[in-house]
Amino acid sequence: MPEIAEVETVRNTLKKRILGKKIKDVNIIYSKIIETDLNEFKNILIGNTFSNIKRIGKYLIFELDEHYLISHLRMEGKYFLKNSEEPIAKHEHIIFTFTDNTDLRYHDTRKFGRMALVLKEHLYDYEGIKKQGIEPIDDKLTKEYLFDKFKKKMLPMKTLLLDQTIISGLGNIYADEVLFDAQVSPFKLGKDITLEECEKIKNASKKIILKAISEGGTTIRSYTSSLGVTGRFQQYLKVHKQEGKPCIECGSIIKKAKINGRSTYYCENCQK
DNA sequence: AGTGCGACCCGAACGC
DNA sequence: TGCGTTCGGGTCGCAC
Numbered sequence: 033m034p035e036i037a038e039v040e041t042v043r044n045t046l047k048k049r050i051l052g053k054k055i056k057d058v059n060i061i062y063s064k065i066i067e068t069d070l071n072e073f074k075n076i077l078i079g080n081t082f083s084n085i086k087r088i089g090k091y092l093i094f095e096l097d098e099h100y101l102i103s104h105l106r107m108e109g110k111y112f113l114k115n116s117e118e119p120i121a122k123h124e125h126i127i128f129t130f131t132d133n134t135d136l137r138y139h140d141t142r143k144f145g146r147m148a149l150v151l152k153e154h155l156y157d158y159e160g161i162k163k164q165g166i167e168p169i170d171d172k173l174t175k176e177y178l179f180d181k182f183k184k185k186m187l188p189m190k191t192l193l194l195d196q197t198i199i200s201g202l203g204n205i206y207a208d209e210v211l212f213d214a215q216v217s218p219f220k221l222g223k224d225i226t227l228e229e230c231e232k233i234k235n236a237s238k239k240i241i242l243k244a245i246s247e248g249g250t251t252i253r254s255y256t257s258s259l260g261v262t263g264r265f266q267q268y269l270k271v272h273k274q275e276g277k278p279c280i281e282c283g284s285i286i287k288k289a290k291i292n293g294r295s296t297y298y299c300e301n302c303q304k
Numbered sequence: 305a306g307t308g309c310g311a312c313c314c315g316a317a318c319g320c
Numbered sequence: 321t322g323c324g325t326t327c328g329g330g331t332c333g334c335a336c
Contacts, residue, residue: 186306
């Protein structure tokens with residue numbers, strides 16, 4: 033389940049492998065992934081070259097001549113690099129074939145990921161991109177900014193951390209970890225949060241994302257032979273999926289709850 | 305405007 | 321064993 037750290041790892045790995053290669057064909061096996069008109073999608077990509085790969089929030093942005101290919105992996109999207117002769121595997125939905133007879137293959141068991149082509153000057157007209165808030169690693173993420181965004185909200189903090197228009201890039205796993213690190217209850221309403229707690233949330237977000245990115249980078253090195261390009265997150269989780277285990281800080285049993293439909297793990301004793 | 309929730313998918317986990 | 325059911329994850333879009 034890719035979050036910002038996994039997306040960053042995929043970006044760095046693909047940059048080393050596909051930049052400068054000319055696309056000679058695009059095979060669309062499952063078309064609902066693609067939001068752009070399919071003929072237009074193929075016509076723009078064939079003959080084109082990926083010249084850079086950027087990231088905005090959880091979106092991968094592949095740079096082309098005049099367009100960007102925007103790709104969101106959602107939960108299970110992955111990119112594989114394979115030789116073109118290899119048979120198409122289950123769950124491979126979009127295949128970009130380069131002139132050197134290698135493929136970039138988009139693999140997604142849940143078919144939830146999305147791709148779209150936009151003209152470069154229209155990147156920020158794309159809804160998902162336009163709405164992104166500030167990233168945890170950006171110095172513009174201040175306690176004052178967070179306090180201002182949270183202070184009138186009747187929603188629980190868990191929900192607010194998942195809102196990409198406030199903090200860009202936190203997913204369900206890291207939201208739990210951030211709240212644990214900041215010692216803030218996931219149930220606490222935005223309107224009840226203090227400036228001091230915003231400072232803790234800001235620091236925890238940055239710390240956890242930076243750690244996750246470095247872990248993702250470590251993990252990927254074991255993938256060189258199989259070519260599965262994904263940054264699987266490490267099991268350094270203190271609360272997420274730790275239900276029933278003792279809290280590493282106080283020994284209380286980690287609890288699980290649903291908050292606005294999202295599974296949430298927390299320590300009742302540490303998080304107030 | 306703010307909030308709540310179903311839809312999109314399908315493999316894994318669970319219940320019988 | 322084998323079947324059917326439930327769950328989960330990020331985002332969108334619709335309902336209130």
